[in-house]
Amino acid sequence: LSSCFGTLPHTRYDRVPFSKGHVVRKLGCLELGFATEAVGRRTLLDVDVRNTCIEPTLVDLNQLRIEAEHEGGARRPAYLADPRGEIWPMHVDSFAEGTERIAVDEASGARRRCLDISKVSAVAPTEPTVCLTVASAGVP
């Protein structure tokens, strides 16, 4: 996998989940890590998933709510781009982990994004909101 993805042009992070720079939230057995990066004119959201239990655990990234914050503090809704309809509720395998990089559909000029993760899992998070500032590709 690393040889397959190693030559791709636009990755700030490697394919190892939970690299530095990710904001991590625990929802029972499920751990989620988030980071954003700017690649060209678009924003990519890195989502790390990890199951710390033996039982498969459900995650539904369709339930992720995103707001993009613009100049002056105005917030507008943003969406995960899913052109092939691949993002649907799935169970994270026993002790499995992985990373997904998803483009964000949003109005241009956003300074940061805030994610509401309260409905992503059956377990309610203690901190349901994750706010992320975009980093440019290549910046550690």
Next chain:
Amino acid sequence: VKRTIALLAGLATLALSSVGSARGRYCTEQSDVVGEERCSSFGDSWSVERRPAITSSFDLRHATFDPNGLTFTYKKNAKPPFSGSALRVVSLESYGLGFGVAYTITEAFYIQNDYGLTANSATLPSGERDVLFMSDMTGGPGLRTRLKYVSLRLEADLGLTVAGIGKASAARGVVRPAGGIEVWLSPYATIGAFGGVNLLAWRERIFGVVLTYHARALDGAPGGW
């Protein structure tokens, strides 16, 4: 039967190797962004749903065959046929190996097929002792449930058992309710015991111990069912 098995095994190997080649050697990834990937899909590396919904099992088994009421015939009528009751046994006992594959339909429902080959020796009506082979080919639906780290299953085996003594053979259909209990050794492996009785000849029984590999952790079933 052996030729068919060998042919199917060869085709399966070819199919699996070609899939692997397509994904690995010949597929060059062009993006790591969901929806733009060419060689993979969302969840490939971590989700249960992206794993094949199959289990494969290997077992050691004891099987019995009721020869009474059947006629054993020789290939090309090399010798005259004889009645199974002329063997003067209640059942023929044999020991051997089995291999099975099950395809998950839902968490509780699956379709399985199974092949067993067992052997021993038996005495012909003439008094000669010869090699006994039994070949058991079955398939059918099954139900299973998991209670923490123990799984119970109940299935219907439908198929055919062929018994051969030397060069003489006879066959009988199989309609066999079977059950099993399995203990999870890891999220992907179980060890267990199974048994069943042929409703068409109740003296035909099978039981044994089985090691199973589950492609989906805990059969892809989350807790709470």
